[in-house]
Amino acid sequence: MASSYQGIFDNAGVLAPAAEKHKAAYQEIYKQHGHRIYSLAFWMTENEITAKQLAANTFLRAFAGAVRPGSEQIDLAFLAEVRELMPVGALQLRCAVTAALPSIKGNVKRIHLERAVSQVPPTERLIFLLHDVESYQHERIAHLLGISETESRFGLCQARVQIRELVARM
Numbered sequence: 001m002a003s004s005y006q007g008i009f010d011n012a013g014v015l016a017p018a019a020e021k022h023k024a025a026y027q028e029i030y031k032q033h034g035h036r037i038y039s040l041a042f043w044m045t046e047n048e049i050t051a052k053q054l055a056a057n058t059f060l061r062a063f064a065g066a067v068r069p070g071s072e073q074i075d076l077a078f079l080a081e082v083r084e085l086m087p088v089g090a091l092q093l094r095c096a097v098t099a100a101l102p103s104i105k106g107n108v109k110r111i112h113l114e115r116a117v118s119q120v121p122p123t124e125r126l127i128f129l130l131h132d133v134e135s136y137q138h139e140r141i142a143h144l145l146g147i148s149e150t151e152s153r154f155g156l157c158q159a160r161v162q163i164r165e166l167v168a169r170m
Helices: 002-010 016-021 023-045 048-065 071-085 110-119 122-133 138-145 149-169
Strands: none
Touching (some): 023 048, 023 122, 110 122, 110 149, 122 149
């Protein structure tokens, strides 16, 4: 992933002069956040090429906004890019009572978990990834997505239930 840093600036005419001037700072920031952003992008898009483009666009947006963007600015740039691809922000509330969840016995294969996560609606999937994978607190997730902390907690609960139901069916 580190080798694709230069690819971000190849076709970024507006940032080309800034990229040379602040190259060391940009490379450092990219090294710190590149893998995390690419991983989130891959989980959200399920496509390597789209994920690479989404990650590149995220850094271009973040660097256009600040010379040394922090993780908050990079996260906001990532969410802005994701929102251009899919509906993120409004939770798809399921008010129906969930049927008794079957007990998941035996080994859950990684592929089943990956398939289940990819089938969760975008907002709930993003909340799940940010909280359970990236260890973001609900306050930060709520701020990034423009929802309340309660909605963030509810979205996480829904994502977990949906993932468990999907894995149980596999």
